[in-house]
Amino acid sequence: MGGFRSLAVAEKAVTKDGMDFIALARPLIREPDLPHKWVNHKTDKAECISCNKCFMPGMTRGGIYCVVRKKAESQAS
Numbered sequence: 859m860g861g862f863r864s865l866a867v868a869e870k871a872v873t874k875d876g877m878d879f880i881a882l883a884r885p886l887i888r889e890p891d892l893p894h895k896w897v898n899h900k901t902d903k904a905e906c907i908s909c910n911k912c913f914m915p916g917m918t919r920g921g922i923y924c925v926v927r928k929k930a931e932s933q934a935s
């Protein structure tokens with residue numbers, strides 16, 4: 859089951875809703891260190907906005923990455 863974007867929802871799924879585990883994909887493309895942040899309570903929300911733009915470079919340019927993050931980083935520099 860995917861679509862988890864907050865620690866609170868993920869924890870509820872496992873502790874109260876009977877799931878054995880949850881799966882993360884796009885949030886880890888955006889923030890590979892997200893599990894570490896959640897374990898250390900540095901954030902509750904994932905930065906991923908579920909726009910699915912990360913799949914296009916994988917299909918056309920041979921690699922998946924967060925397009926939103928790359929655009930923000932290029933605008934900041």
Ligand code: SF4
Pocket residue numbers: 884885887888905906907908909910911912913923924925926927
């Ligand atoms: S491109 Fe969009 S869906 Fe993909 S990781 Fe970035 S924010 Fe999430």
